[in-house]
Amino acid sequence: MRIPVVALALAMALPAHAQLDFGRMLDLGKKAVEVGQQVQEATKEYTTQEEVQLGEGITAGFLGAAHLYPDDRLQRYVNRVGRWIALQSERPDLPWTFGVIDTETINAFAMPGGTVMVSSGLVKRLASESELAGVLAHEIAHVVKKHQLSAIQSDAGWSAAATGAKAYAADRIGRSGGDVLGLKSQLANAGVDLVKDGLFLRPLDRSMEYEADRMGVVLATRAGYDPYGLVAVLTMLAQVKPEESAASITFSTHPSPTDRLAELEKVVPVDLEKYARQPQVEARFRQTLGKR
Amino acid sequence: MLARLAFVLLLAGLGLSPFGDARAQEQANTNRATDLKDRPAFDARTVAPLAADTAVSVISRHGAWTQVETGARQRGWVRAFHLRFRSTVEAAPSGSGGALGGLTSMFSFGSREAPKTSRVATLGIRGLSPEDFKNAAPDPAALQKLQSFRADKAAAERFAREAKLAAVAVAYAKEGGGS
Numbered sequence: 001m002r003i004p005v006v007a008l009a010l011a012m013a014l015p016a017h018a019q020l021d022f023g024r025m026l027d028l029g030k031k032a033v034e035v036g037q038q039v040q041e042a043t044k045e046y047t048t049q050e051e052v053q054l055g056e057g058i059t060a061g062f063l064g065a066a067h068l069y070p071d072d073r074l075q076r077y078v079n080r081v082g083r084w085i086a087l088q089s090e091r092p093d094l095p096w097t098f099g100v101i102d103t104e105t106i107n108a109f110a111m112p113g114g115t116v117m118v119s120s121g122l123v124k125r126l127a128s129e130s131e132l133a134g135v136l137a138h139e140i141a142h143v144v145k146k147h148q149l150s151a152i153q154s155d156a157g158w159s160a161a162a163t164g165a166k167a168y169a170a171d172r173i174g175r176s177g178g179d180v181l182g183l184k185s186q187l188a189n190a191g192v193d194l195v196k197d198g199l200f201l202r203p204l205d206r207s208m209e210y211e212a213d214r215m216g217v218v219l220a221t222r223a224g225y226d227p228y229g230l231v232a233v234l235t236m237l238a239q240v241k242p243e244e245s246a247a248s249i250t251f252s253t254h255p256s257p258t259d260r261l262a263e264l265e266k267v268v269p270v271d272l273e274k275y276a277r278q279p280q281v282e283a284r285f286r287q288t289l290g291k292r
Numbered sequence: 293m294l295a296r297l298a299f300v301l302l303l304a305g306l307g308l309s310p311f312g313d314a315r316a317q318e319q320a321n322t323n324r325a326t327d328l329k330d331r332p333a334f335d336a337r338t339v340a341p342l343a344a345d346t347a348v349s350v351i352s353r354h355g356a357w358t359q360v361e362t363g364a365r366q367r368g369w370v371r372a373f374h375l376r377f378r379s380t381v382e383a384a385p386s387g388s389g390g391a392l393g394g395l396t397s398m399f400s401f402g403s404r405e406a407p408k409t410s411r412v413a414t415l416g417i418r419g420l421s422p423e424d425f426k427n428a429a430p431d432p433a434a435l436q437k438l439q440s441f442r443a444d445k446a447a448a449e450r451f452a453r454e455a456k457l458a459a460v461a462v463a464y465a466k467e468g469g470g471s
Binding site: 056057059060061062063064065066067068072075076078079080081082083084087088092095096097098099115127129130192195196198199200201214215217218221222223224225226227228229231232234235236238239257258261262264265267268272273275276278279280281284 | 318320333334350352353354355356357358372373375376377422424425426427428429430431432434435437438439441442443444445447448449451452454455456457458459460461462463464465466
């Protein structure tokens with residue numbers, strides 16, 4: 001299934017008139033693979049701007065499948081919590097963007113470049129702002145460590161799609177044309193294809209999830225929250241009934257909550273305990289969600 | 293779509309809600325000998341010592357602490373790390389054909405054996421399915437709307453102050469507990 005993706009990505013890197021010429025596309029496929037291999041080395045490193053563009057395309061594709069939860073107040077609230085935590089990270093100045101999607105599915109996603117999405121199904125099951133902080137901090141950690149980006153780069157098909165578009169973007173950015181999807185760059189267009197090709201259905205390495213848990217606990221603590229919001233969320237997830245979790249991609253793309261708790265217990269520094277009385281901020285959370 | 297609807301109707305016919313009852317008490321067992329505390333804090337009074345593998349009902353959670361009730365009707369708080377929960381995914385034996393038997397293999401593109409159970413049962417009940425992603429047309433307008441909700445640094449700092457959240461300097465934990 002990888003070849004069509006490569007062909008498609010490189011077809012996008014061709015002038016617009018060639019894009020619908022499938023016969024030519026097949027002809028060019030072979031040449032395109034060679035080009036793809038050439039650019040692969042040169043484009044291993046993404047600039048922040050390129051990472052952001054790719055992430056915007058991924059987000060646009062993602063939002064084609066998932067709709068924003070229709071509560072602007074909640075959206076702004078989640079952005080403030082998220083930005084405050086991100087400010088405590090090593091990448092405080094990314095264009096951090098947070099969103100709640102309208103689905104009962106329990107999940108959260110991080111895109112390269114600083115976009116984090118969380119499902120309304122998950123938000124509704126949380127009890128406090130510190131639990132939300134734990135979830136967002138885990139996702140922020142994925143962005144800080146560029147986990148999604150390295151997953152894309154380590155997958156041959158995905159990498160070819162992204163690097164092909166990246167080479168094209170470097171050459172042609174600022175000129176008009178080729179932007180069939182109405183996005184700002186070829187890299188963004190490649191991001192859309194990554195979504196179609198299952199970017200969100202493939203798990204990250206377990207080690208990446210554990211690292212994001214470890215860092216997430218610390219990031220939430222740095223932001224002044226009770227350090228154990230994420231632990232509480234994992235406790236909740238561990239209790240989700242199988243028939244409920246069946247509606248969730250979380251359980252297929254993450255290690256089990258029980259494993260994550262066991263792993264966290266091993267690494268959470270004992271001295272975090274001294275921050276255990278930092279606020280959980282329950283009142284503001286409940287008020288924003290309309291809970292009593 | 294029809295298949296999905298059919299599954300929801302099937303659940304309804306069986307009297308099962310697709311999302312269960314969130315208030316139902318979950319069961320857990322202690323995974324070691326631990327203490328039942330009267331408050332969610334280390335310096336709280338010990339209500340009772342609990343032996344390893346004591347069965348408890350879960351009532352609520354508060355940070356790293358979980359409120360539970362024992363079979364002897366004693367209520368208190370136990371460290372969340374000291375509990376093993378029953379309703380977890382791995383509770384379903386893999387390949388059992390249960391609702392979760394196929395979940396992991398459903399989404400992986402690797403070598404795991406195909407689920408024996410109906411795939412309809414494993415995903416997408418009002419949620420996001422792989423097909424949703426595959427067939428999605430990108431939505432640049434929604435992206436723009438999403439980005440309009442961004443908070444700048446000043447707004448985030450103001451928001452933190454309102455809840456008396458103060459930034460503190462804490463180092464990351466190392467893998468393997470600092471070794």
